[in-house]
Each structure stands twice: as structure tokens, then as C-alpha cells.
Amino acid sequence: MPRNARMRLVSIPLLALLAAAPTLAQGDTLAQVKARGHLVCGVSGGVAGFSMPDGQGRWHGLDVDFCRALAAAIFDDPDKVRFIPQSSAARFTALQSGEIDVLARNTTWTLSRDTAAMNFPVITFFDGQGFLVRKSLGISQVKQLDRATICLQQGTTTELNTADWFRTRGLSYQVVTFANSEQTLGAYESGRCDAYSTDKSSLYGERLKTAHPDEHVILEEAISKEPFAPGVRQGDDAWRDLVAWTHYAMIDAEEAGITQENVDRLRGETLSPEVKRILGLEGKYGQGLGLTGDWAYRIVHHVGNYGDVFARNLGDGTPLKIPRGLNALWTNGGLQYGPPIR
């Protein structure tokens, strides 16, 4: 039958496309990443300071740099990483289905998420939920938002916190939820809502995206704890260790005074045993992670220490100007504290 022959002809290219797709297995993530030749990292689709593409399609941000650091530790090349934007609703499925190796997407570590199907090896950023309101409302405290309509994003902790906070205080409120930050901000700007609520760190960038940033303020108060942590699949302890220590290496480097700028000089002349251990001049600490001895050197050399990364993406030199606050080193009164590399 010529008709059937045509049908078969048409379906062949489709099947060929299906079969040509790369394959991916669960299990030893590090081995898969090495075999594949690059890391696949789930990020958010445009949160200033955390993950955002520039005019050439190159990604920037704290979450992005975390993934680059991981790639640098593994491959000695911070560019061996692919970024896949994930919506807040689909991000966990993407991790479970093996589509991404690590989820670095301003994701809050909560017990239910941790036990459901993933692990959060380390907290990379301490945040809290905040509110963006119009200056003209003359509001300075969250409790003044009684009877307000609040725009926020689906599938986030924001959704749950807001309900808790208003209910325990006996305040009435209305929530309108959206699938991504574009829609949420759009609704807030068009006057659909009195306030836009999400993690305070995201609000800095969202405020700048409004047509007239000066007409909006971020309320001082944070109504929740939002510890951002990268997510990995359960059942791969080695990968979990590597992800945790990538962050600790950046913290320990900052504490030891090793910066992206001085790391090469220090490597030649340092006498400090601590610095030597971090830079892989003493001991074989990379081995336990399945990496080479200079793994932490690679991170600082290619990406920088935590302070470098913070300053580059969120700090005073950027339009966001987010204070270090809780994310200062523990030695400066913050919460960032890295276990020793030894």
C-alpha cells in the first residue's frame, strides 16, 4: 500500500530523533557527569543576582557561580556546565527525572522537600520572605497589609508562609498566584495586587524591573526563614559531599583570606598550613571527593571565594546592593561557617 509506505517514511525521522537523544542513568552522578563532559544545572529563569543570562546568553549569578564552581572542581573548567531554567513548580521533577544533576535555584530547604525525594547538602544563602509594596500606600510593616491582595508564585514556600503568617495574626488577606516571576510582577505592577511577596533577595531585582523602582519599597521585615540550598537526588552520598564541600571550600577560602585575585600568588609563597591544605599543596583531600588535590584551588582560581562571588553578583558594585547580613562569615557576625578542610 503506497499510503502506508508514506506513513512509514514520515515516522522514520521522528523515531530517529527519539533514538538520537543522549542517555542518562541514575546512580553515580559524578561518574556520569565526568563521562558526559559537562554538568547540568537547574536554575531559575531570570532572578537578578542568582541566575540570569546576559546579552550573549552567558549566565551570571550566585546560583550560576555555584554550578560553575562545581564544574571547575570537577573539570578545571567553569564553563563545562549547562544551565536549564526551571519553573518553581517543575524544578523537583526535573531533578528526580535525572534531567539535571544539581538544582541551584533559590530553593528553600524544608523538611518535606528534604524527605520527599531529594537532599540539600548545604545552605548557600540565608534569606527570608519579604514584601514589595507601593510607596504611596504608606506602609512600613507587614501587619499593615490587613485585607490586602498579595501576588506570589505557585509551588513556593512563599505560598505556605503567607497563609501561616496572616492566619496566626488573625488578619485577612487574598492571594493571587502565578507560574513565573514575570507574570507575578506584571500583575503587581498593573495594580492587581497591593503587595508582591517572595524571598527578599529576589525582591531587590524585581523592584528594579518595575517601570519606576523609586515608587516601590521592600519592607524591612522578613516573615520566614528561607535557607537556599542546592538540591541533589537521594542515594548518592559522594555527590552530596562534593556539592556541600564546593560551598565550604569557597567559605573556607574567604576565611583564610584566599581570593580569586591573590590565589595564584599565595599558591607560590604561602607558609600557612591551612592555606596549603585548601590549595592542595599539602595532603590529598581531593581524593575523598573523587577529585584531584587542587580541587579547591580550581574553584577559587576560576570562580572565586564566597565573598568574591557575593560581591560580583549581589554586592555594592551591582545595582542590587544586597547587604551581606546573615551571609557574612561567622567571624564577622554572619552565619556562613565552613567545616575545616583537613
Added chain:
Amino acid sequence: MTRVRETLLPPAPPPRRTGGPAGWLRTNLFSGPGNTLTTLVILAGLALLLPPVFRFLVTDAVWSGNSGEACRPEVAGRAVGACWAFVGAKINYLVYGSYPAAERWRPNLFFGLVALGTAWMLWLDAPRRGLGAVFVFLVGPLLSYGLLSGTAVLGLAPVATSLWGGILVTLVVSLVGIVASLPLGILLALGRRSELPVLRYACIGFIEFWRGVPLITVLFMANVMLPLFLPGDLTVDRLVRPLVGIALFASAYMAEVVRGGLQAVPEGQGRAALALGLTRWQAMRLVVLPQALKVVVPGIVNTLIGLFKDTTLVSIVGIADFIRVLEAARADPRWSAPTIPATAYAFAALFYLAVCFSMARYAAFIERRLAAGERGRA
């Protein structure tokens, strides 16, 4: 008896001119009180609407600058319209997504191939259109796939689909939809009229299933659910998944459009062709289908325009299509200025308008040509 007029008739005024600009205006725009009123209302509307739009898009627009500052009225010292400097700064990202800069000649070549294929198909008197069809429906897609994603055969470095983005992805998604849905739709429509019950019901089932499910659901199933059902070591590329979904979805709609055309061809046509000794397949291919497709050109183009605009739905499953990329580009705090959101969407609107309008014009051209053919025969 004969009657002879003895005096000259008084000269009548010349007939109202219908030629010339004034005449044209009179017959087309002011041919009566109702028509005159409508014309005036529309003119007033345009006079109200067009100058501000023109001012925003052109006169007040900022064309250069290297940050959002340039587009702030207090910095520019004047009213600021569209901030085209923003589009300029982001244009590479908007066109190619994160496609590696060194390899951008490949998408460029792909755009060239698309232009060539389109011209070949659209230019009705082009030489060897049959060969053109093979190029558009078979060689082109395979070549483009190899070119964009890279093949060892051609000596091209692989570029993962996760790096593709922007206009490139929007084009790829729509073209796959168009190129797959036309032949598939025709086959399905023929299958639906087949005399073999199994084939007929299979086609009906297929068409009704895909028409009955919203595209969003198809995309979510394809992208989020499918990987969970597949065995662990088998994954389908994340761009290919929605592509297959869109192709199947579009062919179901196309099938119904084509079926409409088949029904419009009188049964006698097929019978006559058979009586002349043509085989069933020849009768279908040479007599029935050409007439059917001719009838449904507007319907086909309508479906294709709808498909082109619908492709932006892939952004909800994390594919960086044109709109998604535009929104991500907007997150840049260095580019924050009052008119940047409006600029971004104006740019998107102009892009979609340009493409859809050309498709519509082409369809109108084809219709006129076909209509001329009808007249010639009558």
C-alpha cells in the same frame, strides 16, 4: 410621421468623476452619509492612535546606550519612548539564546536554508518545485538537525539543545510543527476517509485524542511526566519531547482542515478519474487532492499562523523560546528603565506581526492566483 427635435438639449453637467484621486475618495470613502461617518470616525481614531505609537516607537525612542540609564528620562533629558538600545544589547541572546558565539554561523546558515526552502516553495514558478518539496520536507529538516545539533559526519561540534534559544528555537519549533503537520495531516485526513475500518477508526481516534487535549497538557506530559515513565537509561532530548507533541497536535488540526477540503470535492471527480483508468492512488493524488487543497488554503494558513503563535507555550516547560528569552533578558537590573518592559513586548509584537502578516499575505496571493485559474477555465 417623424418627429424631429428642433432645439438643442440644454447641456447636462458632466457625470461625477469616478477617476482620479478625488473620484476614488468619493466612491470608496464618502459614498453616502453612513459611509462618510464611518470613514471620519476611523480617521479620527487613527489620528488619535498613530502619532503616539509613532512617537513611542521612533521619534522618542533611544537607539543607543550601554545601560538602562540611557533610557531614563531624567538622564536623557527628554521624554523617552522605546528603549531600542536594550534590544540592541540583548540581540544576540534574543536571536540565538545561549548558542556558543563561535558556532553562531550554524544558526545563520540554518536561517539561510529556511529562507531558501521557503522561497523555493513559495515562488510558484520556481524551477524544479518537486525537488524543492523533497528539500523542504526531507533533506532540509535532516540537514538542519545535523547542522544545529552537530554531527561527527559533518565534523561539527555537538551543541546541546539546552543551549538553543530565542528566535532560533521559535523558528525550529514552528517549522517542525509546519513541516510535520502538513504531510501527516493529509495522511490522517485520507485515513479518516479510508474504506478500511481499522485504519479509519485509528485515524479518527488519533485525531480526536489530540484535538481533545489542550496543548499545555500535551507539553507538560511530554516534558515532565514522560521522563518518569521511561526506563531510567532512556531519555529523550528535552527539546525533542515538546517538538513531537506539537507535531502530533498540529497534524490532528491539519487533518480536519484537509478533510474539509476533501469533502468539498464532488464525488464525481474521483469516479471520473477512475473511469479514465487511473488507479485509486493516482486519482487521489492527481485529481482529488489538488482540488481539495486548493479549497483549504485559507484554512491551512490559518492553522499555521495559529501554530506559529502557539509555539510560545513551550516556554512553560522550560524551553527558552523567543518570549521566554525576552523575559529572562528583562531580569537584568542594569537594564532597568521605565519603558523597557513596553519595549520588550513591542519588539515581540513586531516580530510576530511581521511573520504572521507575511504568511497571511502569501495566502492571499495564492488565493488570488487560484481564483484567476478558475476564471480562466469558465
